[in-house]
Amino acid sequence: MALSPEMKSRIEDRVNEGVRDYWYPVAKSVEIRADRPYGVVALGEKLVLWRGADGQINCIDDFCPHRGAPLSYGEIHGGHIGCRYHGVVVDGTGTVQQVPAMPDCPMEGRKALRSYHVQEHGDAVFVFMSASEATEPPDLPLSAELLDPDWTGFLCTAIWDVNYRYALDNLADPMHGCYLHADSFTLAFGSKQDLLQLDNHEDGFRVSRVGQVGENFDWVEFETPEGGMYCHLDIPYPPSAGPGGHMRIVGYVLPMAPRKCKVFFWRMRKVQEFERDSWRFLYRTRLEARHWNVLEQDRVMLEGMPDDARRREMLYQHDIGLAHLRRALNRAARDQLEAEDAAGNVAAE
Ligand code: FES
Ligand SMILES: [Fe+2]
Known part of the structure; x- marks a missing residue:
């Protein structure tokens, strides 16, 4: 069946921004550390990565759930990331752990951000860039x-x-x-x-x-x-x-x-x-x-x-x-x- 002009232009846009549901390398392994966050843009999305206490890499949206400051400007506290702007602490699943400036803040415990699947191979860090967080990733294609x-x-x-x-x-x-x-x-x-x-x-x-x-x-x-x-x-x-x-x-x-x-x-x-x-x-x-x-x-x-x-x-x-x-x-x-x-x-x- 012939494609509509609208579908053709959506395909062109999607290819231009990057095909989804692919694993992409985003950084060298040595760049992702446990003592400071690393910000990167992938397929137009701002991501932040850091290593947890167990060495595993976390990757979530680089967007503070409070007011949108880049979390990659923040600091790592006990394996979580703390926003530099007002201190909100988010974990590797994108859930707000703590709002230190406000007692009993209802934001605490809320999953506010998307998290991404990550794998490390060959000194590189790969992230699965799916259209939806729910998509289960296929195997990482490795040479x-x-x-x-x-x-x-x-x-x-x-x-x-x-x-x-x-x-x-x-x-x-x-x-x-x-x-x-x-x-x-x-x-x-x-x-x-x-x-x-x-x-x-x-x-x-x-x-x-x-x-x-x-x-x-x-x-x-x-x-x-x-x-x-x-x-x-x-x-x-x-x-x-x-x-x-x-x-x-x-x-x-x-x-x-x-x-x-x-x-x-x-x-x-x-x-x-x-x-x-x-x-x-x-x-x-x-x-x-x-x-x-x-x-x-x-x-x-x-x-x-x-x-x-x-x-x-x-x-x-x-x-x-x-x-x-x-x-x-x-x-x-x-x-x-x-x-x-x-x-x-x-x-x-
Ligand atoms: S914008 Fe991050 S704590 Fe306010
Ligand atoms: Fe060349």
């Missing part, structure tokens, strides 16, 4: 490299002033490697002309260059299971970059605001024992700065593109990856909106 102890790596994050879809499109576009990054340490090689191929697999797809493999950013795989989306790709390494073969990048992107996203890239290699130590040392001392240079080239290019580039673009064969990715996002958004509408209709009857 195999993050679960396999033979792989080791470093998580780097950066905030880019661009809609997250540009960051995903960039990852689905291997042909930019040999142009945008032509003067880099790792991506200066291979042919500048090729065709791309797209192969579907269960819960995902692979985009690869037809004419070469192992020379440049020649392939990327997107995984799109229920509950999230991520990708992995290889960056060929010259022998001077130490043991472990190609560098694997595992990428997730957090939509923050219409023109802001946070990229999470794990830079990984499959190395054990002393080779692992040697690669980690080499990375810290020599390679990390070079990788940041490459990432900066991506950031500057994407931030320079207009917000409505998608409406004026002329795609060609090399854009099959991002076209496929966009369809997957549209489908996820449409399924969600239809499910929400159906649930709304049942509730209204």
Whole structure:
């Protein structure tokens, strides 16, 4: 059935703000502490995170139930968060524990804020961004490299002033490697002309260059299971970059605001024992700065593109990856909106 113009525009809005019912990384593990709160914006919503006394991470709306001050400006007291403005104390479930300024205040004991499911993996903190608090989260989709102890790596994050879809499109576009990054340490090689191929697999797809493999950013795989989306790709390494073969990048992107996203890239290699130590040392001392240079080239290019580039673009064969990715996002958004509408209709009857 053809979609109504209204539904098309709702799908576009939903994709732009970020598909719901996905797990998204929001911070590095080390950033979430027991002695101070951490504020972050995810899918347009302000969240605050902190560690309880047991080390578990709490995540609730960053909004004081009294008058709306950001709880992330507050302090942690006995595992709960205290608002800086008038001292109201809220726990990790979003329930008001204490109103110290007012004896027997009826706010005490009220669940006033939404709380979110949180998991930690691979040095990152993931939050389940569902449309409704009642939604039970599916398993957190994790890249195999993050679960396999033979792989080791470093998580780097950066905030880019661009809609997250540009960051995903960039990852689905291997042909930019040999142009945008032509003067880099790792991506200066291979042919500048090729065709791309797209192969579907269960819960995902692979985009690869037809004419070469192992020379440049020649392939990327997107995984799109229920509950999230991520990708992995290889960056060929010259022998001077130490043991472990190609560098694997595992990428997730957090939509923050219409023109802001946070990229999470794990830079990984499959190395054990002393080779692992040697690669980690080499990375810290020599390679990390070079990788940041490459990432900066991506950031500057994407931030320079207009917000409505998608409406004026002329795609060609090399854009099959991002076209496929966009369809997957549209489908996820449409399924969600239809499910929400159906649930709304049942509730209204
Ligand atoms: S706004 Fe937070 S205690 Fe008043
Ligand atoms: Fe790039």
